[in-house]
Amino acid sequence: MKWLLMALIVIPGTVADLLNTMGMKRNGEVCDFRPSSIFRLIASLARNPYVAVGVPAMAVSFFALMALLSVANLSVAVPATAFSYVLETVLAKYILKERIGWQRWVGASLVGCGVLLVAI
Amino acid sequence: MGHGRGDCDEPGLTREFTARMESRSSTATLRSVLNNRSQPLRLKTRTVIVLVVVSNVLGHFFLSRGLHEVGPLVSFAPWPYIHAFLNPLVAAGVALLMVWLITQLSLLSRVDLSYVLPVTSISYVLTALMGKFLLHEPVSTERWIGIGLVVLGVSLVARTVPRTAPVLYRSRNLPYEAAQ
Numbered sequence: 001m002k003w004l005l006m007a008l009i010v011i012p013g014t015v016a017d018l019l020n021t022m023g024m025k026r027n028g029e030v031c032d033f034r035p036s037s038i039f040r041l042i043a044s045l046a047r048n049p050y051v052a053v054g055v056p057a058m059a060v061s062f063f064a065l066m067a068l069l070s071v072a073n074l075s076v077a078v079p080a081t082a083f084s085y086v087l088e089t090v091l092a093k094y095i096l097k098e099r100i101g102w103q104r105w106v107g108a109s110l111v112g113c114g115v116l117l118v119a120i
Numbered sequence: 121m122g123h124g125r126g127d128c129d130e131p132g133l134t135r136e137f138t139a140r141m142e143s144r145s146s147t148a149t150l151r152s153v154l155n156n157r158s159q160p161l162r163l164k165t166r167t168v169i170v171l172v173v174v175s176n177v178l179g180h181f182f183l184s185r186g187l188h189e190v191g192p193l194v195s196f197a198p199w200p201y202i203h204a205f206l207n208p209l210v211a212a213g214v215a216l217l218m219v220w221l222i223t224q225l226s227l228l229s230r231v232d233l234s235y236v237l238p239v240t241s242i243s244y245v246l247t248a249l250m251g252k253f254l255l256h257e258p259v260s261t262e263r264w265i266g267i268g269l270v271v272l273g274v275s276l277v278a279r280t281v282p283r284t285a286p287v288l289y290r291s292r293n294l295p296y297e298a299a300q
Contacts, residue, residue, distance in 0.1 A: 017233055024229035025285060030293055031128035032160030037293045038222060044293075051225065085237060092234040099284035100234050103276045110273030111238045117266025118244050 005068040006080045013061035013081075014088055016054045021096055023050025078119035085112040128162060128230070165282060168227050169239060175220040177246045183213030231282035238277040245270050 024030075027048060030041060045051045065081075089108040092098045163171075186209030204210050227236055245267050251257040259267075 017237070020225060021228045021233040021285075024225050025287075027229055028293075029128050029287075030226035030229045031162055032293050033163050033226075034161040037160065041226075041293050042222070045225070055221070085241070088237055089234045092232065096233055096285055098232045098234050101280060103280050104234050104238070107273040107275075107277035107280075108234065108238050110269045110276065111241045112273075114266045114269030114271075114273060115241060115244050117262050117269065118248055119266075120262055 002068065002072055005064050005071075008064035009061050009068065009080050010084055010087070012057040012064070014084055014091065016057035016061060017088055018091060018095060019050045019054030019057065021092075023048045023052075023054055025096075026050065079116060082112045082116040082119075085109075085115070165227070165230055168223055168230070171223045172220060172227055172240050173243045173246065175216045175223060176240070176243045177250065179213050179216030179220050180247070181213070181250065182209050182216060186210035186213055232285050235277060235280065235282050239274055241270055242274050 023045070027041075027044065085108045089100060089104065093100045186207045187204065190204045190207050190210060205214065224236075224240075227240075248259060248263060248267055252259045
């Protein structure tokens, strides 16, 4: 049960971040934050296939985390999210074609270790 | 395809301003271009990051306090969830998390995922500090070391160029670009 929930946190969470990034890069930079423009943005995102799958995947990951927290304590739940920092950096390099220098590799690893310690 | 800084540039405004300068328009006209009422509300990437972090921390804080008041939710029926929304803390938490979703997506439209994830993780530090100073929860040595590592990691990543991913399309939510 715990392993299933952990997989339901990491896999949809990672997929959601990748899809949302792809979808938002295709949408173009969001520059105008007036309420009317934000409503137009939401309307256009509802028709964006990447975001339309990414946001529900994010919700699956969120509810799986809530479920895991209700049956196990934080020290079981958080290592999964800490691990995803490094995993997503690797995927950002190969799938999103982001250029990742040593500062980002070291930074993401430090953040992952830090999050692990903060949660315990 | 180019590599942007992730800060929206201002082609429309700059172009109009330069054109007016070259045609030697009066100072009043130039000022009216700058004070144009239909100007979009632009936010710097740095401001968007602050909004993402603050809405995330406060959203989760209100949601967890509110759900604590409501009691456990273990049901597949919709009624208990609708009932939970009537709690003002839960409603505030959900509203803030909606702000988080929109600002997070806006941030991803402008900068790299491998920049956003580590930098916004400063929210873990804020949550821990809020627990210490508002709720007077003790912070263990391990947690202080963790906070230090997160801060170090964030400051390393924050020094990199925010956007290296190719720019596929220019902004679609700027009013005057659509008109050009």
